[in-house]
Structure formats: structure tokens, C-alpha cells
Amino acid sequence: MTANTTSAHTARSSVQIVSGIFGAVFLLVGVLGFIPGITKDLDTIMFAGHQSQAALLGLFQVSVLHNIVHLLFGVVGLLGLRSGRLAKTYLILGGIVYAVLWIYGLIVPMESMGNFVPLNTADNWLHFVLAVAMVTTGIVFGRTVRKVTRPAL
Known part of the structure; x- marks a missing residue:
């Protein structure tokens, strides 16, 4: 074994980091939804x-x-940390899913059997914000999915 052995460390792209942030927040929200008091x-x-x-x-x-x-959504967002392509796809498709949920929440009466998720007014507008944020970040940060390699310390 030589003293000059090096290994490459691949940094994550911006879209991967954003995907990971969304994933971590969704995971946290999913867990908090089961905690009394919160x-x-x-x-x-x-x-x-x-x-x-x-x-x-x-x-x-x-x-x-x-x-x-x-x-x-949290698990898939965290998986986006592994691949720029997956991260971009997660953000854009996830944003589209939230846009559909927003429209669905506006159309389906809150007290109907069709409101199976369930959704209320606060959920509806949060879904709108998530749709815009996810699609926008997926497009903006996903434009140049590239890996930056730097030597390990």
C-alpha cells in the first residue's frame, strides 16, 4: 500500500440538496402527524x-x-440525494402531484366522501405553495445536473 492512495469524493448537486431538504421536511411532518400535542x-x-x-x-x-x-414523499426525497436525475424528477413530479391535490381540494367538498385524504383549507393552500416551490426548484436547480468531483482530504 502506498502513501499516495487517494479516493474521489463526489459532491451533491444543488437539485440533490434541495430534494434532500424537501425529503427531510416531509419525513419530519409525517412523523409529527403521529405525535400527540403536536x-x-x-x-x-x-x-x-x-x-x-x-x-x-x-x-x-x-x-x-x-x-x-x-x-x-420524505423517503423518495431523501433518495434524491443519490441521483441528480431522480432529485429533479422527484421535485417536478412531486410538485405536479401537489398541484393536482390543490385543485382536488378546491373542487371536492370538504364534508364529502371524496375528501378521503382529508384536506382542509390550510392543506389546500399549503399544497399550492408546495406545488410552486417543488416545480420551480426542480426546474431551476435541475437545469444543470452535474457532479463535482474533488479530492478527499
Whole structure:
């Protein structure tokens, strides 16, 4: 073995970092949705449907299904740390999913059986913000997906 042995360290691109940040936040939100005190009326949580009165931070209506979706979005976002292409795809497609959820939440009456996620007004507008933020960051930071290599210390 020689003293000149080196290994390359690959830095993550901006789009990967943004994907990781979104993923970590979604993972945190998914976990917090199951914690009493942080989620108000957690004892009323349902698997799905508008009857769930549990509210994350007392504001965002959640259900077990809603929390599971956040956890899954979190895992996929963190997987984006591995690949610039996956990160860009996650941000853009995830943003489109949130845009669809925003429109769905505006169209479907909150007390109907169609509101199975469940969604309330706060959720709807958060979904709009997430849609814009995810698509925008996916496009802006995903323009040049490149890996920067630097020598290990």
C-alpha cells in the first residue's frame, strides 16, 4: 500500500440538496402527524376520510393515510440525494402531484366522501405553495445536473 492512495469524493448537486431538504421536511411532518400535542385531537385520527379531526399544529387536517403519504414523499426525497436525475424528477413530479391535490381540494367538498385524504383549507393552500416551490426548484436547480468531483482530504 502506498502513501499516495487517494479516493474521489463526489459532491451533491444543488437539485440533490434541495430534494434532500424537501425529503427531510416531509419525513419530519409525517412523523409529527403521529405525535400527540403536536397533532391536536390525535385521538380522533382515522385511517382516511374527512371524519378525522386530527390537525397537525392545530391547523392542517391529517389522517393516517395523509401521514403515510408524507413519509413516502420524505423517503423518495431523501433518495434524491443519490441521483441528480431522480432529485429533479422527484421535485417536478412531486410538485405536479401537489398541484393536482390543490385543485382536488378546491373542487371536492370538504364534508364529502371524496375528501378521503382529508384536506382542509390550510392543506389546500399549503399544497399550492408546495406545488410552486417543488416545480420551480426542480426546474431551476435541475437545469444543470452535474457532479463535482474533488479530492478527499
